[in-house]
Amino acid sequence: MAHSSAISCVCKALLKSLDDSCPKSEFMGTPAFEIYQTESFTATPPTVVTEGFTIFPWRILPNAQLRNRSVRRDPALPPKRPSLAVDIHLLATPWASEPERQLRLLGWMMRHFEDHPQLDANFLNSSPTSGGTCFLPDEMVELVCDPLAIADLLGLWDKFKPRLPASMTYVARGILLDSEIEMPVGAPVQTRTVQYRADAENRA
Numbered sequence: 697m698a699h700s701s702a703i704s705c706v707c708k709a710l711l712k713s714l715d716d717s718c719p720k721s722e723f724m725g726t727p728a729f730e731i732y733q734t735e736s737f738t739a740t741p742p743t744v745v746t747e748g749f750t751i752f753p754w755r756i757l758p759n760a761q762l763r764n765r766s767v768r769r770d771p772a773l774p775p776k777r778p779s780l781a782v783d784i785h786l787l788a789t790p791w792a793s794e795p796e797r798q799l800r801l802l803g804w805m806m807r808h809f810e811d812h813p814q815l816d817a818n819f820l821n822s823s824p825t826s827g828g829t830c831f832l833p834d835e836m837v838e839l840v841c842d843p844l845a846i847a848d849l850l851g852l853w854d855k856f857k858p859r860l861p862a863s864m865t866y867v868a869r870g871i872l873l874d875s876e877i878e879m880p881v882g883a884p885v886q887t888r889t890v891q892y893r894a895d896a897e898n899r900a
Contacts, residue, residue, distance in 0.1 A: 701890050703784055705830045706837055707731050707751045709815050710786070710868075717808055723747045724799055732789075733755040737856035745791045749805065754852070755785035759870050777875035782858050784871065785842065787852070789863040804897045806841070809866065813839050835872075842867040 711729040720727065727748035730736075736750070739872075759781040788809070790801035817831040844852070844865050853860055 699830060699874055701871055702830055703729075703753065703756060703782070705820055705823045706784060706815070706871060707753055707786070708870050709837075710751055710788070711749065711818045711840070712823060713812060713815070714808065716803065717873055718749065718801070719804060722792070722801055723885055728791075730789075732856060734855070737859045748791050749765070749801075750789045750791065752787040752789070753784050754787050756782055757785075759783050761870075779872040779879075780872050781870050781872050784868040785866065786866045788866060789861060791861065798861060802864065806864055809864075810841070810866050812872075815839070837871060838869050840869060841865075841898050 697863045706725070708731070716761070717725075718727070724747055727749055728745045730745055730750050730754040732745075732750040737750070787804060790798055790805050792798040792801055815837045817833050817835045820831045820835075820837060822831065825882075842865050
């Protein structure tokens with residue numbers, strides 16, 4: 697269960713994973729690792745990444761399988777409203793000034809995410825945006841390759857042209873956003889009384 701910065705935390709953790717493992721010798725100079733927004737694809741250098749990796753969270757929506765969650769309970773705290781489970785749809789892009797290097801980096805990135813599909817709480821909390829306490833110790837985030845349908849892919853090309861290089865789409869699933877609103881708690885039940893209805897006695 698994570699607080700509201702979890703979406704940013706997951707994106708930064710994925711970039712950190714790439715930064716820790718990517719082949720730095722493939723880049724001309726020092727690579728950048730950034731979260732992109734829509735305007736980033738239509739800007740011109742030097743305001744955008746030309747060497748490195750970017751993560752663009754292009755769609756965020758509630759997880760369909762985790763919609764009806766129970767009240768969040770902690771033995772040491774009052775019960776809270778149920779957590780909201782969300783999925784983050786991501787566009788991951790390698791950037792290089794040469795097409796061949798860019799394709800090599802794309803292949804490396806796809807292999808890296810396939811080999812490391814899960815991010816545990818310790819790694820997620822190492823993100824600068826997490827504050828060290830975003831995720832509980834037993835939590836993890838699963839990253840799944842999620843290729844776009846042709847119509848969605850063409851839609852992205854149309855909106856972000858002329859600057860949308862070869863990329864791959866993923867989804868980070870089931871991230872729980874916690875609520876801080878407490879649920880009312882009634883007094884403990886002390887007794888239980890059973891009464892028979894009068895018409896039931898008459899039928900007997």
